[in-house]
Amino acid sequence: MIEEKTTYCRICEVTCGLVATVEDGRVTKLRPDPEHVVSQGYSCPKGLAAHEVTHDPDRVLHPMKRTATGWQRISWEQAIAEIAGKLNAIRAAHGPDAIGIYTGNPSGYAYAHRIYSANWTKALGTRNSFGAGSQDNLADFVAARFLYGASFRLPIPDVDRTSHLLVVGTNPLVSQGTLVHMVDAKARLKAVRDRGGTVVVIDPRRTETAKIATEHHFIRPGSDAFLLLAMVQTIFAERLQDRAFLETHTTDATWLESVVAPFTPERAADATGIDADTIRRLAREFAAAPSACAFGRAVCGPFGTLQAWALDVLNIVTGNLDRPGGAAFSEGLIDLAKIVQLLGLDVYGEHRSRIGGRRGVLGELPAGVLVDEMTTPGPGQIRALVVTAGNPVVSIANGQALADAMRGLECAVVIDIYMSETAALADYVLPAATWLEREDFPVFHVNLNTEPYSQWSDAVIPKQGEAKEEWEIFTLLGDAMGLTYLANPAAHWLRRALHLAGKEFSPRWIIDAMIRTGPKGDRYLPWSSGWNVARLRQHPHGVRLGELRTGILRDQLLTKDKHVHFANDDIAGEAERLLAVGAVTTSEFPFQLIGRRDLRSNNSWLRNVPKLMRGDRDRRLRIHPDDAERLGIVDGEVVRIRSRVGAVDGEVRVSDDVMPGVVSLPHGWSDGVESHRRVVAELGRGPNCNDLVDQRAIEPLAGMAWLNGFPVAVEKIAVGRAANA
Ligand code: SF4
Numbered sequence: 001m002i003e004e005k006t007t008y009c010r011i012c013e014v015t016c017g018l019v020a021t022v023e024d025g026r027v028t029k030l031r032p033d034p035e036h037v038v039s040q041g042y043s044c045p046k047g048l049a050a051h052e053v054t055h056d057p058d059r060v061l062h063p064m065k066r067t068a069t070g071w072q073r074i075s076w077e078q079a080i081a082e083i084a085g086k087l088n089a090i091r092a093a094h095g096p097d098a099i100g101i102y103t104g105n106p107s108g109y110a111y112a113h114r115i116y117s118a119n120w121t122k123a124l125g126t127r128n129s130f131g132a133g134s135q136d137n138l139a140d141f142v143a144a145r146f147l148y149g150a151s152f153r154l155p156i157p158d159v160d161r162t163s164h165l166l167v168v169g170t171n172p173l174v175s176q177g178t179l180v181h182m183v184d185a186k187a188r189l190k191a192v193r194d195r196g197g198t199v200v201v202i203d204p205r206r207t208e209t210a211k212i213a214t215e216h217h218f219i220r221p222g223s224d225a226f227l228l229l230a231m232v233q234t235i236f237a238e239r240l241q242d243r244a245f246l247e248t249h250t251t252d253a254t255w256l257e258s259v260v261a262p263f264t265p266e267r268a269a270d271a272t273g274i275d276a277d278t279i280r281r282l283a284r285e286f287a288a289a290p291s292a293c294a295f296g297r298a299v300c301g302p303f304g305t306l307q308a309w310a311l312d313v314l315n316i317v318t319g320n321l322d323r324p325g326g327a328a329f330s331e332g333l334i335d336l337a338k339i340v341q342l343l344g345l346d347v348y349g350e351h352r353s354r355i356g357g358r359r360g361v362l363g364e365l366p367a368g369v370l371v372d373e374m375t376t377p378g379p380g381q382i383r384a385l386v387v388t389a390g391n392p393v394v395s396i397a398n399g400q401a402l403a404d405a406m407r408g409l410e411c412a413v414v415i416d417i418y419m420s421e422t423a424a425l426a427d428y429v430l431p432a433a434t435w436l437e438r439e440d441f442p443v444f445h446v447n448l449n450t451e452p453y454s455q456w457s458d459a460v461i462p463k464q465g466e467a468k469e470e471w472e473i474f475t476l477l478g479d480a481m482g483l484t485y486l487a488n489p490a491a492h493w494l495r496r497a498l499h500l501a502g503k504e505f506s507p508r509w510i511i512d513a514m515i516r517t518g519p520k521g522d523r524y525l526p527w528s529s530g531w532n533v534a535r536l537r538q539h540p541h542g543v544r545l546g547e548l549r550t551g552i553l554r555d556q557l558l559t560k561d562k563h564v565h566f567a568n569d570d571i572a573g574e575a576e577r578l579l580a581v582g583a584v585t586t587s588e589f590p591f592q593l594i595g596r597r598d599l600r601s602n603n604s605w606l607r608n609v610p611k612l613m614r615g616d617r618d619r620r621l622r623i624h625p626d627d628a629e630r631l632g633i634v635d636g637e638v639v640r641i642r643s644r645v646g647a648v649d650g651e652v653r654v655s656d657d658v659m660p661g662v663v664s665l666p667h668g669w670s671d672g673v674e675s676h677r678r679v680v681a682e683l684g685r686g687p688n689c690n691d692l693v694d695q696r697a698i699e700p701l702a703g704m705a706w707l708n709g710f711p712v713a714v715e716k717i718a719v720g721r722a723a724n725a
Pocket of ligand 1: 011
């Protein structure tokens, strides 16, 4: 039997509508959904190949246990009983902090996963919760909390109405944008230009986005905050600020003016490599534009939070926050910022890491302290690790140190669809369902839409093999460990009562409750035309929720006085630190290494899909022609890239697309690690830029890893010495 079912992609923020062809319980084809209310037939190659992950013969489909003779298939009953027994024994002997959890990025695309894994962690009582956020976006959340009073109050660019877009350290033509839902970024950025607007790209690499921009400026990696603060300084110095907006909607503008005062364009020119006249011009043009928006992602560096904060401040001082064509707050079926606050989950710095006293952000500690938390003896030392939907051995800074530390654990459990590089080091691997096998609602992206809309997807096919959804796995583990269901006694007892009545508690009820009590919900009133899950399911191509509204700032702000707050001691401290910092390169490590993304990859988990691995999957090190000539390096040569923590070998592509003094290498590849996946073993190897980054180089406010701009050396190597050519 052949059927067509609508669904949506859960690989990146764009969540494109797709149509799946299902034949005898297998997805044989995915195509873009032309009727989807927003994506309207748009998709990228990754989404169209997702069924190849679901039906990959290398997928883990049964619980697996490491034994003296190799991996052994075991039953779910045995796996859960043994894991719960080991974790409980460790907890009894050493306390809950002895169990750590690492939650990877795909959990943000599965509403039930996050709810259940976070509450399992809470019920367990460990503070040792880590995740992908410190490699990705925690700085944005901290900056939003400082300015708007809530971590999830994240403005997005009103790209379709803007006349001036400043794109800092992000490459939406390839990444599709992060923390923003922007279908077909290429067409929409081109449209800004076509209607006479300006797109300025700031990046140490002439990215795919830079190539379609009005202008592009190279910038020294990690110095974006300097540029942005100098633009704000210019705006104040030349009295270009929007005084009315500042007076009406903000506090402490004088504090801001004094903090940015030392960031003159001349000082910024030294730090950034962009000349002072250009910085002044950029500031004037931004301030003079009928509408303007700065957006970016250059937060994976030593000043990540300051950078994210400065970007928003530029929008605010020019009156471009909550203005058509500026930075807007997107409304959806749920107000995530309010819910997270109401549930008491919008926490910052309330708990700290045992090693280094690093602040937790939204319950998550920086991944950079994970290894030290595992290897430093004493109360609270991590002795067991549960990893869900993550591959930190490949994705965190210096993952090789984590691989070594994992070998010393008493128990390691990985929940994954593959025997990943991290899973291969575990004691147990539990098979997870892919997104084609589960229902979903894009809860974490609900307020990031440039075109407000919503959608629901039922599961397209049944779960393959013995795979389970993560929420089911955490429920089984929690039950076996005697933990309170959802860390909530009321939910715990309700579930028991339902069970006695022959019913099971469903995570769908939780998301339904959020929608029904949300801004456009039905409030459980049968006569209401408001939204609930049942109604949403009747719209398989999604529903538009009106236009992106502006003029709603007061409602959106979650500060007590309904003003944007500038004054912040942590930010002042970071600004001073930025002024004091010197060059990060040395004679031993004279280059700064930046990452690079590729349209056909998503971190590390799509490397076993043959369709995505065909052709030239470029993993070559980009180096500027002047630097290559100075080192006597030629195109195609294999070189060693070395840092204070590691070395990888990679083939060179000489290119003036990178700034002199900067080299670029993608992440997500893995060399020197055993692979249990056919295609990865054959085609999916390569040097990983993250292996060169010192995990202990941690940004102070959000715990961001220094994944962009870390100092490295590039060395010629003798023929035959290449470790991973
Ligand atoms: S990965 Fe591609 S298909 Fe999937 S949501 Fe993102 S852009 Fe769309």
